[in-house]
Amino acid sequence: MDAVCPELSRLKTSRSSHSTDALGAPSQFVDVGALRSWGDSCEDELNSSDATAKTFQDDNIRSPFLYNKDINGKVVLWKGGALLNGTAIVNTSNESLTDKNPVSESIFTLAGPDLKEDLQKRRSCRTREAKLSKGFSLAARFIIHTVGPKYKSRYHTAAGSSLYSCYRNVLQLAKEQSMSSAGFCVINSAKRGYPLEDAIHIALRTERRFLEIHGETIEKVVFAVSKLEEATYQKLLPLYFPRSLKEESRSLSYLPADIGNAEGEPVVPEWQSRINEKSGAPEDNQEEEEEGLGVDHSFIGSHAFTRMEGDIDKQRKLILQGQLSEAALQKQHQRNYNRWLCQARSEDLSDIASLKALYQTGVDNCGRTVMVVVGRNIPVTLIDMDKALLYFIHVMDHIAVKGYVLVYFHTLTSKYNHLDSDFLKKLYDVVGVKYKGNLKAVNFVHPTFCSKVSTWFFTTLSVSGLKDKIHHVDSQHQLFSTIFPEQIDFPTFVLENDARENGPYYTSCPPSLDL
Known part of the structure; x- marks a missing residue:
């Protein structure tokens, strides 16, 4: 795993946390292998009691960051830094690689003068980029x-995207160079002003998605933090690296609105980061133009449907009249959806x-997630x-x-219990x-x-693209042709009720639904 490109061929002797240096004095460096993983620090007994397991099963709502013992075993929270x-x-530095923040100064001090000469x-190094150098006198x-x-x-939003890229590019570089471990400080400094908790959210979810x-490409990811940062990491790590099913369920409600895409990159648009379409157009003018298109900058407040989409029908009329592009409508729709989220x-x-009216169960015969709605x-x-x-x-x-897929009972x-067509x-x-x-x-x-x-009228007259996806299922026997019973x-x-109406279910081959 440690084989890297020729430029990085210098090897160092590995030293454990209790090793000695050449003169027999105790080493100040701490070996990655001697640190306890995040998964081993769980106070709960992992799924140990039947009551805990039953509570989770009854909940049926899984976090987007699932409990994963293998991933937790790769993560370390360690109060330290350049001694790793x-x-x-x-x-973490500035564009000229000369920033004097505590992390950078510690690294330069321990690495010796050769590092400064090498970086000159x-x-x-531009914002978002990741560049590699030797460790010189460091243990790393x-x-x-x-x-x-x-x-x-x-x-x-722009700052969040840039910070995500920093973490992602560092991880990608470690992957490309077959590095077995990497120690991460918080990639921002006080001078750069990124709010600590927001920055840690991005760090954790980016590294979670990467893992x-x-x-399989990396053995250990170490969050090397200061005493000041440690408490925030302790609070947020369970959200992205839950150490048990119980902790996963408990942490779900504390996740932020923006949990990133499949790779952890921020996706929530912010009005404050608008880019003027017209060069030199002042922001005030642009805001007036947006208000003229019916854009609602306020939050959804009391959840009134009349505010949900900024009057969708009116927007569609504007499209037909050439006053609002389809792309602009899609952006506005996404902004409104994110407010709801x-x-x-x-x-x-x-x-x-x-009410247990909506819950996730297994997968269908094609491997797609099955969601159940109980009318x-x-x-x-x-x-x-x-x-x-x-x-x-x-x-x-x-x-x-x-x-x-949805299964509606x-x-x-x-x-x-019947949902109004207007609501749907x-x-x-x-x-x-x-x-x-x-x-x-x-x-169905x-x-x-x-x-x-009712379904025919709704899918024919009210919505488009849904009619062909509706399949009326008269018995569980028929449902099992697309979703196995255990799923x-x-x-x-x-x-x-099904047993009364259709008789007990037997394992004979059920008829197939055309999906």
Whole structure:
């Protein structure tokens, strides 16, 4: 794993935390292998009790950052810095690689004058970039230098994207050079002004996603932190590296609205980081133009549907009139959706969750995630349907990033459980393109004649692109042709009703649904 390019061929003798130097004195360096991994620091007994496992199973809502013992074994939280004895450590600096922050000064002091001389030849490193140098007198064989962004709140999204790139480029360089371990400081300095907690969120989710995709290429990732930073890491690490199913479930509600894309890169757009389409156009003028297009800059407040999309019908008329481009509408739609998502992440939705009307189960025969909706568990006349929408977004946001299927149990529903077509239309309008494109099938289980008629009218007259995905399923036997029995959790009343109506289920080959 430590084989690297010829420029980096200098080897150092590995020293453990209790090793001695050439004169027999105790070494000040700490070996990566002597540090306890994050997974070993769990206070909970990992899934040890039946009660814990049952609580999690009953919840049925998984975090986008799943409990993974192997990944946790690769992560170390260590209060230290340049004394790390591993393959590489990270130095955060400025564009000229001369920044005098505590991390950089410590590295330069321990590495000796050769490092400064070497970096003078390189001259510069741009923001986002990652550059490699020898470790010289450090225990670490190499130093990866990177430059974090200067933070301004009005350009929060741009700064977040730059900081993500720093971490990603460092990890990519470590992967390319077959490094077995890397020690990460917080890639920003006080002078650059990035809020510490926001920066750590980006660091953790970027490294989590990298380990999910490229975990086999690196053995240890060490978060080498100061005493001041340690408490924040301790608070946020469970969100991205939960050490048990219980901790995963407990941490889910504390995740921020923006959890990044599949690689951890920020995706939430911010109004403060607008780029003028017209060169030299003042921001005030641009804001007036946006207001003229019906853009709502305020938060969604009391969840009123009338504010959900800034009057979708009006926007579509503007498109037809040539006053608003399709691309502009899509951007505005995404901004509004992200406001809903932010609200969903911050609001207490435990009353809706307790209904167990929406939950994730296994996968279908094509490997796609199966989401279950239980109609009888939705008392539409008794609950706040706007909160129900928020809960749907909260649960589905990370599910909808790839192919998924819905199983809707219409079993034993009454008029008090039937979702209004206007609500369904609003729901369909507010969710993003990923929801619609990645929805592969809707299995409508135990439909009635009236529900079939209503579904036909809704999918024909109200929404487009959904009709061909609806499959009416009259029995669990028929459902098992696309989803194996062990991959779906049935409510007891559904099984009992199906047995009464269709007889007990036997393992004979069920008829196939055309998906």
